[in-house]
Amino acid sequence: MFKTFQDNLLAFYQSFPIEKPWQADRDPYKIWLLEVLSQQTRMEQALPYYRRLVDRFPKIELLADASEDDLFALWKGLGYYSRARNLHNTAKYITSEREGQFPRTYADIIKLNGVGPYTASAIASFAFREDVAVLDGNVHRVLSRVFGIAKTIQRGQDKDEFQNLANKLLIKGQSDIYNQAIMNFGSTHCKPQNPNCGDCNISEICYAYQNEKVGVLPPPKLRPILRDRYFHFVFVKSKDNIYLRKRMEKDIWQGLYEGVVQENKDLDVDFWQTQKLDIAGLLWSPWLKQVLSHQRIWMKIAIIESENWSSTNFQAFHTSELKNIAFPRVVSKWIEAHGFD
DNA sequence: AAGACGGGGGT
DNA sequence: ACCCCAGTCTT
Known part of the structure; x- marks a missing residue:
């Protein structure tokens, strides 16, 4: 047999x-x-x-x-x-x-x-x-x-x-x-x-x-229940530079780069104040969705112009370098469609 | 043993 | 828009 x-x-x-x-x-x-x-x-x-x-x-x-x-x-x-x-x-x-x-x-x-x-x-x-x-x-x-x-x-x-x-x-x-x-x-x-x-x-x-x-056959696998997470993701732009930091936490996208991120469904004015960023009137993307095997990610992205902004852990990258930077897929898709202008 | 960890393809 | 797919490490 x-x-x-x-x-x-x-x-x-x-x-x-x-x-x-x-x-x-x-x-x-x-x-x-x-x-x-x-x-x-x-x-x-x-x-x-x-x-x-x-x-x-x-x-x-x-x-x-x-x-x-x-x-x-x-x-x-x-x-x-x-x-x-x-x-x-x-x-x-x-x-x-x-x-x-x-x-x-x-x-x-x-x-x-x-x-x-x-x-x-x-x-x-x-x-x-x-x-x-x-x-x-x-x-x-x-x-x-x-x-x-x-x-x-x-x-x-x-x-x-x-x-x-x-x-x-x-x-x-x-x-x-x-x-x-x-x-x-x-x-x-x-x-x-x-x-x-x-x-x-x-x-x-x-x-x-x-x-x-x-x-x-085979029978379906048991799947974990998806957890919803919400992010507000801001690229701080100064002339032709964008400020980024590397995600080091033990979390999704460890080792990838991000802008200033507030993880919350609602905008927290205090958070952005401590980052020394004035987000009033900022033009946000709609909620962008990315489904992972264990989480449902919702993300709004915006660009903020700010001269002389600086913050620990953040590093300036020229916009021409960004194609060689690893971002989460949902972010790079937005960049491809939108750019930094 | 259960949960964490990205993303793409088919329908 | 929704459903399905697939190894290793950590807890």
């Missing part, structure tokens, strides 16, 4: 091979880069970022030497910015503590910052053909449907069950091909919505297809 599933999977892979950009040299550094970019991110979205990063930092030593702001500028818009921070720290660690040698086993790779079970398996199998099975969202969906397991992987115990099944199915000695095949199959064919069951060579052994349960 397992053999049939695997044979069909490999047959599928022959007809839908997907070239990875690191295929030529299988450099674990490049594989790591692409896998980290792909966490919680579709491949099509990650690829342009991958190309810019590899182009700019073809060797791990160059990534280690980069400034965090430069890295964030290249990461801007992709989200989950702690990935960029971990990437940077790990590049520095490998360069200085391991003489640039990327670890070569799952056990060592998973010790790296920002690398969990999925990414460690992917790197160990793609770069070194170690017999470790990946378990990502695609693999979970495929196994849930084909083997009729109506469970999410939110509980550790259930995740272990899927991981054990994935390990059993793994074709030893061909973990790179097998892992690639099952993820490709999940992302291009056994999709979350409208899977292509009519043209699937696995459907004959697929529990969900045979029992008309494709629509209900």
